[in-house]
Amino acid sequence: MVVAGRGPVVAVEEAAGWAVRYSAYDPDTDAGAEPRGSSRVPVRLHTPFDLASLTKLFTTVAAVQQLERGTLGIDARVGAYLPDFRAAAEHGVTVRQLLTHTSGLRPDLPLYDRPTPDARLEMLRAEAPTGPPGVFRYSDLNMLLLQHLLERLTGRRLDALIREGITRPLGMMSTRFGPCPDAAATEDQRRPWARADRGMLRGVVHDENAWALGGVAGHAGLFSTGRDLAVFCRALLAGGSYGPARILGPDFVELMLTPPGLGFALDQPWFMGALSGRGAAGHTGFTGTSLVLDPATDTFLVLLANTVHPRRRPPDNAPRAAAGTRLARAVRAVRRPADPA
Secondary structure (H helix, E strand, O other): OEEEEEOOEEEEEEOOOEEEOOOEEEOOOOEEEOOOOOOOEEOOOOOOEEOHHHHHHHHHHHHHHHHHHOOOOOOOEHHHHOOOOHHHHHOOOEHHHHHHOOOOOOOOOOHHHOOOHHHHHHHHHHOOOOOOOOOOOOOHHHHHHHHHHHHHHHOOOHHHHHHHHHHHHHOOOOOEEOOOOOOOEEEEEOOOOOOOOOEEEEOOOOOHHHHHOOOOOOOOOEEEOHHHHHHHHHHHHOOOEEOOEEOOOHHHHHHHHOOOOOOOEEOOHHHHHHHOOOOOEEEEEOOOEEEEEEOOOOEEEEEOOOOOOOOOOOOOOHHHHHHHHHHHHHHHHHOOOOOOO
16 A cells, blocks of 8 residues: 655555455465455555554654653653663663664564563563664664653553544544454464464564564554555644644654654665655554655655565565655656745
């Protein structure tokens, strides 16, 4: 699915392919097993997809909302809010480091291998940075710590914070944490190619750690549609407002999208193509999702795909970059004389 637009206009909204094509993955043939009869399900414009790491953008906005309210300090130490997360506290990890992936925490942990919620939480509490602070190192653990910080700070679960602070005000009624039974299928998740034996997944989060944590996690777990994500993009491009709803003030949207970026990756041609280079911001998701905002031209691009169906493969970002380049060329082609160069 692709949705693209400029300003308040959605110029492209197209759905193609299959939300459910395979009933299983056959490792002997390295191919998907076709379902019997008419069990294929086509992608529609209203089909929800597992957003994977695009969830991080919503966790980021929820955190920046607390910055705007003055209840959270950008350079405050995580230990001030989560003293029981002793390793992060001892190493002086800050909120800014979580939001910029510069805490030194490793990319992830096998929380899914721990038998109980308490054991998973203890593993996270005891995890110390393994890299130098201040150096970029992308990590799901940053957003998991941020989730716990926000929940401790507000007394609200992350799903409630996102629903009440972002999706409900913007009218994003198809954006929610699972289960989401009508979503596009993802993976026939089995070892050895995956980290758990769960079978063909549809409507439950693909990420193994998010699944082990009950489906609500700071780094993964949200499902959404192209139309909903277009609203999210338009709100941010408009300085935090959409119609009568306001989720952030313009200064805090600018803070989030100013280098090095808070939660958002900036100017990454490997998935933005020619949209990158003048402050474009966005993110990708492991399941095949991506989102790009280009404030310089007031444009946005949303791609939703289930590229891990029926099983995960090495990522191919060429289609993402190609779509970004096509949109950049289209915007240049229709630029008015008064538009900035």
